[in-house]
Each structure stands twice: as structure tokens, then as C-alpha cells.
Amino acid sequence: MPHFRVHLSQLLQQTATQVLQDNNPPPIEIARTKQANHGDYSCNLAMQLAKTLHKNPREIAQMLIDAMPASEYLDKVEVAGAGFINFFIKNEAKRAYLNHILRQGNRYGASNFGGGEKIQIEFVSANPTGPLHVGHGRGAAFGASLANVLAKAGFAVTREFYVNDAGRQMDILALSTWLRYLELNGVHIPFPENAYQGEYVKDMAKLIYQAHADRYVHQPENLLDGLPESAYEVAVTTDEHLDRLIANAKKILDQDYTYIHHFVLTEQLGDCRNDLMEFGVEFDIWFSEQSLFDNGLVAQAVQLLDEKNHLYRQDGALWFHSTQFGDEKDRVVQRENGQFTYFASDIAYHLNKFERGFSRVINIWGADHHGYIPRVKGALQALEQDPEKLKIALVQFAVLYRDGKKAPMSTRSGEFVTLRELRHEVGDDAARFFYVMRKSDQHLDFDLDLAKSQSNENPVYYVQYAHARICSVLIQWDGDVASLVDADKDLLTTPDELALLQRLIDFPDTVESAAKELAPHLIAFYLRELASEFHSYYNSTHFLVSDIPLMEARLALVTSIRHVLRNGLELLGVSAPEKM
RNA sequence: GUGCCCGUAGCUCAAUCGGAUAGAGCACCAGCCUUCUAAGCUGGGGGUUACAGGUUCGAUCCCUGUCGGGCACGCCA
Numbered sequence: 001m002p003h004f005r006v007h008l009s010q011l012l013q014q015t016a017t018q019v020l021q022d023n024n025p026p027p028i029e030i031a032r033t034k035q036a037n038h039g040d041y042s043c044n045l046a047m048q049l050a051k052t053l054h055k056n057p058r059e060i061a062q063m064l065i066d067a068m069p070a071s072e073y074l075d076k077v078e079v080a081g082a083g084f085i086n087f088f089i090k091n092e093a094k095r096a097y098l099n100h101i102l103r104q105g106n107r108y109g110a111s112n113f114g115g116g117e118k119i120q121i122e123f124v125s126a127n128p129t130g131p132l133h134v135g136h137g138r139g140a141a142f143g144a145s146l147a148n149v150l151a152k153a154g155f156a157v158t159r160e161f162y163v164n165d166a167g168r169q170m171d172i173l174a175l176s177t178w179l180r181y182l183e184l185n186g187v188h189i190p191f192p193e194n195a196y197q198g199e200y201v202k203d204m205a206k207l208i209y210q211a212h213a214d215r216y217v218h219q220p221e222n223l224l225d226g227l228p229e230s231a232y233e234v235a236v237t238t239d240e241h242l243d244r245l246i247a248n249a250k251k252i253l254d255q256d257y258t259y260i261h262h263f264v265l266t267e268q269l270g271d272c273r274n275d276l277m278e279f280g281v282e283f284d285i286w287f288s289e290q291s292l293f294d295n296g297l298v299a300q301a302v303q304l305l306d307e308k309n310h311l312y313r314q315d316g317a318l319w320f321h322s323t324q325f326g327d328e329k330d331r332v333v334q335r336e337n338g339q340f341t342y343f344a345s346d347i348a349y350h351l352n353k354f355e356r357g358f359s360r361v362i363n364i365w366g367a368d369h370h371g372y373i374p375r376v377k378g379a380l381q382a383l384e385q386d387p388e389k390l391k392i393a394l395v396q397f398a399v400l401y402r403d404g405k406k407a408p409m410s411t412r413s414g415e416f417v418t419l420r421e422l423r424h425e426v427g428d429d430a431a432r433f434f435y436v437m438r439k440s441d442q443h444l445d446f447d448l449d450l451a452k453s454q455s456n457e458n459p460v461y462y463v464q465y466a467h468a469r470i471c472s473v474l475i476q477w478d479g480d481v482a483s484l485v486d487a488d489k490d491l492l493t494t495p496d497e498l499a500l501l502q503r504l505i506d507f508p509d510t511v512e513s514a515a516k517e518l519a520p521h522l523i524a525f526y527l528r529e530l531a532s533e534f535h536s537y538y539n540s541t542h543f544l545v546s547d548i549p550l551m552e553a554r555l556a557l558v559t560s561i562r563h564v565l566r567n568g569l570e571l572l573g574v575s576a577p578e579k580m
Numbered sequence: 581g582u583g584c585c586c587g588u589a590g591c592u593c594a595a596u597c598g599g600a601u602a603g604a605g606c607a608c609c610a611g612c613c614u615u616c617u618a619a620g621c622u623g624g625g626g627g628u629u630a631c632a633g634g635u636u637c638g639a640u641c642c643c644u645g646u647c648g649g650g651c652a653c654g655c656c657a
Binding site for chain 1: 591592593595596600605616636651653654
């Protein structure tokens with residue numbers, strides 16, 4: 001079965017090369033039309049050629065049409081407006097397409113757009129220092145849906161979570177947990193305000209306490225070494241004090257520090273993984289930042305930059321000359337104290353991604369990281385990699401609304417809404433759908449009341465309901481769906497039915513666009529429109545009629561709609577219930 | 581202050597990377613269940629696409645400026 005849009009594109013390509021002779025035509029773009037009287041597809045090629053050919057675009061369009069070979073799928077081709085070429089697909093061809101959908105079933109919508117290209121998509125990558133919050137949720141939903149879309153469009157997709165298990169934040173979490181643990185053992189040291197305040201820290205301390213009692217209570221009196229007397233009474237708030245506490249804790253605990261560190265990391269990562277799994281978000285690879293250090297890849301990447309003369313030393317630190325690659329200032333890769341910065345391991349990580357043979361790499365970042373892009377791309381360029389292969393999709397913040405008011409959120413005070421709370425409150429389906437209803441680079445107003453409402457206002461139910469209705473009809477019909485390929489599709493003649501056919505035909509193109517533009521929201525919009533057209537059709541037309549051939553034709557259409565609804569919802573990680 | 585993103589119906593958002601008469605949902609008004617699920621459908625009003633210029637066959641989209649909002653400007657991650 002032909003892909004109409006591709007077919008037309010080839011037809012026009014062939015014609016254009018012939019008509020233009022030595023001039024090679026610009027890329028042919030076939031678009032869907034908005035209005036029925038413009039046909040089904042249109043092309044603006046003639047208008048684009050008007051300038052180079054010094055001719056009236058309508059004239060060029062007519063020339064192209066006259067030279068175009070006949071197509072068995074076309075009813076007619078017209079010149080319209082300023083010089084559009086409008087294509088009218090035969091209704092018979094659209095009807096025949098239904099069998100293609102029925103046979104493809106859950107594969108329908110797939111294409112070879114990606115050509116099996118290896119593509120890596122890294123998302124969420126939250127610090128394993130606490131529960132995921134609603135901001136991570138958007139990255140997770142967006143990334144997972146996009147990955148599904150890319151896979152459907154023919155890319156070989158690897159989903160990856162970068163685990164920041166090497167940095168200072170992990171040390172702060174380990175320290176925080178140990179302090180809570182000491183409290184449980186009756187040792188009270190003022191809890192730093194800039195340590196992790198959340199209840200989950202106390203929970204982890206409790207677990208250690210329950211399993212090991214006082215085993216990790218070594219000389220806590222030395223914990224405040226090097227700190228002023230006041231530290232015994234007042235909670236510290238500065239980074240210096242916190243770092244001193246960490247250093248002291250490491251000294252006091254020695255080997256046992258590794259245990260605490262490992263314990264909190266495993267706990268948090270496990271929690272994060274479960275949370276995401278329940279949300280329908282899974283990864284192929286959990287990539288450890290620490291492993292980059294352990295394998296010497298960070299040192300190697302920095303050395304490589306040095307060999308290519310992109311580093312210099314100043315104030316005791318090692319700087320990358322990123323301004324030479326469009327960054328607004330140079331960046332430190334190795335601190336005065338010898339520690340590599342987060343940026344250094346990130347360079348190593350991205351270099352590693354490219355060395356693993358991905359032809360394209362997609363990072364999904366929170367929009368607050370946008371300033372970070374030039375330095376990463378700069379580093380890649382400095383290492384003689386093509387920065388164009390790295391695409392960074394920025395996801396804006398999600399703001400929750402309850403009762404028409406902003407829900408308060410602040411990580412610092414520990415008063416933030418976790419992803420888990422959100423999922424439990426509105427349900428996984430609604431959460432997944434709402435997160436991708438907006439373009440990713442737009443702020444998202446997440447209306448909790450709307451997401452929760454089990455009513456006609458809720459777009460998730462609207463789409464799912466269409467699916468459930470179809471299931472219900474098919475159950476009452478009680479026939480063999482596979483037999484519907486034999487139905488006489490020519491009995492589908494109403495404007496409703498023809499519009500639905502075209503909508504179904506559009507699905508693979510929509511998936512392709514969503515892949516090309518990294519825009520899974522297109523799927524959400526498409527599904528709403530398809531559901532809308534279906535509901536309308538459902539209300540105006542009875543399917544289970546006594547005229548058997550007519551009934552089977554309609555059931556063939558409706559079954560195809562069910563396939564597309566299901567496949568589309570699956571891309572978004574939303575369930576397709578058979579009953580509601 | 582500098583850089584990036586954004587500004588579309590009363591509200592929340594689309595608009596197939598420059599295309600044809602800018603579209604949906606919510607809200608508001610008026611209707612539709614003895615029939616496959618009313619979590620549904622039908623009809624109606626709503627716009628100088630923040631503002632002012634520019635580029636061209638053609639601009640919500642590209643360029644310049646102004647106004648308004650968000651984010652980022654660490655030897656943090």
C-alpha cells in the first residue's frame with residue numbers, strides 16, 4: 001500500500017527534474033491541506049521556483065501538472081491560489097488503505113523515517129539525592145514519549161539515565177543521613193540548614209539504625225573539628241562549614257563512610273527507578289558518573305583537550321577556553337584543589353556517547369540549564385566532534401494549580417510536590433497525558449483539578465472513552481475482527497467516514513513529524529482530533545445495523561480507529577482501557 | 581546590567597520549521613438519551629497574533645527597536 005504523501009513527493013520530484021532539466025529542484029514538500037476544497041495534499045513548489053525561473057507561479061504549476069505522469073491514486077490535480085498544486089486522492093484509494101491498517105494492527109504508524117539510525121536519548125538524570133518532583137516528571141514523560149515516537153519512526157533508540165553519583169551532592173546526602181542516624185542514637189549535632197531536610201533522610205537513617213544499631217557511631221565529638229564553638233549550638237548554613245563536616249565525617253567513618261554513601265545512593269536510585277517504572281518510564285542504561293572517574297575517562301578527556309591546546313592554567317585552576325567556541329566565558333575543568341568539576345565529567349560523558357557510535361544524541365534538560373549548552377557543544381567541537389549531532393531539548397517548568405491557585409513549591413524548604421504524590425493524586429494516565437499536552441519549550445500550567453476530574457473536561461478520558469466505546473461495540477457485535485479485511489469498504493461514503501479515513505492515513509505522518517521536531521505533543525493533539533471525529537461519527541451513525549455488508553464496512557473503519565487510538569496512546573504511555 | 585526563551589480568543593494552548601479564510605478545549609448561551617457507554621453529540625458569539633517598523637508573491641513564524649513575563653549568568657551540580 002502506498003504512502004500517499006511519499007508517492008506524491010516522488011511523482012513531483014520526477015516531474016520537476018524533467019521539466020527543469022539542468023536546474024535541480026528544491027526539496028519537495030507535500031503538505032496536508034486545511035480545507036476540503038483544496039484537495040487532500042498540496043505543494044508549494046511552483047511558488048518557490050517562480051523567482052529562479054522568472055515565471056508566474058501559476059504557469060509553472062500548470063507546466064508541472066501537464067508533465068506529471070498519471071497516478072492510479074489520484075482523482076485530479078489542480079492549480080489554486082497563488083500557485084499551489086493541489087492533489088485530490090481517489091476515495092477508492094483511501095478506502096483500500098483501510099486493509100493496510102487492519103493488517104498492520106499494532107504496528108501501524110511505524111515508518112522507516114529513521115532508517116535504523118542509532119540514536120541515544122538521555123533524560124531525567126536527576127540527582128539521586130531525594131525523591132523526583134513534578135519537574136522531573138515532565139522530563140520523564142516527555143523523554144519517554146519522544147523515545148517511543150523515535151522508535152516508531154524507525155530509529156534504533158537507546159534510553160539512558162545519567163546517574164550523578166560522584167559529586168558533592170551525594171556527600172551532602174550521606175552526611176545528612178549520618179547526622180539523622182546519630183540523632184537516633186542520642187547524639188545531637190545541629191542539623192545544617194543547607195543539608196537535606198526531607199523526611200526521607202530520616203527514613204534512611206532509621207533503616208540503618210534498625211539494621212546496625214550503633215555500629216556507625218564513631219567519635220562523633222570530632223565531627224566539629226575545625227569549626228567555631230558556636231557550631232555546637234547553631235545550625236550551619238555556609239558551604240564551607242558543610243564541606244568541613246563532610247571532610248570530618250569521612251575521616252571519622254573511614255571505610256564506613258563508603259557504606260553510608262553506597263547505602264543512600266542505592267536507596268535513592270532504587271526509589272527513583274521504581275517511581276519511574278510505575279510511571280511507565282524505563283531505561284536501557286543507567287550510566288554512572290563515578291564510572292567515568294574510575295575508568296580514567298575524565299582525566300583522559302581533559303588531557304585530550306590539553307593536547308589540542310584548549311586548556312590553560314590560571315589562579316591554580318585548569319580552564320577550558322570555551323570562549324573560542326562561542327561561550328560567554330571560559331570554564332574551569334579542574335579546581336585549584338585538584339578536583340575535576342562536574343563540567344569535566346560531562347565532557348567525558350558526551351565524548352563517550354559519541355564514541356559509542358550514536359549518529360545522533362539527544363539530551364533533555366530543564367530550561368534552567370540553557371546556559372550550559374554552549375560550553376558542552378564547545379567542548380565537543382574542541383574534541384573534533386560534530387556538535388550538530390548533539391541536540392538539546394529544553395523542557396520548561398511545570399507549575400501546579402489547585403483550586404485555580406498556584407500550588408506552593410520550594411525544594412529548599414522541603415515543601416515540594418513529588419512526582420509520586422502527583423501520580424497518586426491524578427493517576428498515571430492523566431499525568432502522562434497532561435505532561436505532553438504542551439510543547440516542551442512552553443511553560444506548563446498543570447491543572448490538578450482538571451487532571452483529576454472524571455468528566456468530559458478531561459482530555460485523557462475523552463480519548464480513552466473513544467477507545468472504550470469501540471471495544472464495547474465490537475464485543476456486542478461478537479464477530480471475528482480479522483474477517484473485516486473482506487468487508488466492502490466502498491460502502492463508506494459519508495463525509496464523516498471519508499474524513500476519518502484521511503485522519504487515519506495521517507497517523508504515520510504525524511508520528512514522523514513528532515520524531516522530526518522532537519514534539520510528542522503532536523501525538524496528543526492528533527489523538528484528541530481523532531477521538532473528536534470518532535465521537536461525532538458515533539453519535540450520528542449506528543454501526544450495528546441489519547444491513548450486514550454496511551455494518552461490516554463501518555466496523556472495519558471503527559476497528560482501524562481503535563488500532564490508531566491504541567497505538568497513539570501507547571506512544572504516550574497512556575493505557576487504552578476497554579471499559580470505562 | 582548581559583545572554584537565551586516566551587508574548588496568539590475572557591482562561592489554557594495549537595497552527596504540518598514562510599503558505600491559502602489563524603484553529604481546539606474550558607467558560608458562556610441554546611438544544612439532543614425508549615436505539616451500539618451522555619466520561620458523548622449539535623448549533624452560537626468571540627482576534628489589529630503585545631506594540632512600531634522592515635524583508636517578499638505571501639509573515640503568528642525571519643530581521644531591528646520598544647514594552648511585558650520567565651530563566652541563566654559559581655573553581656555548585
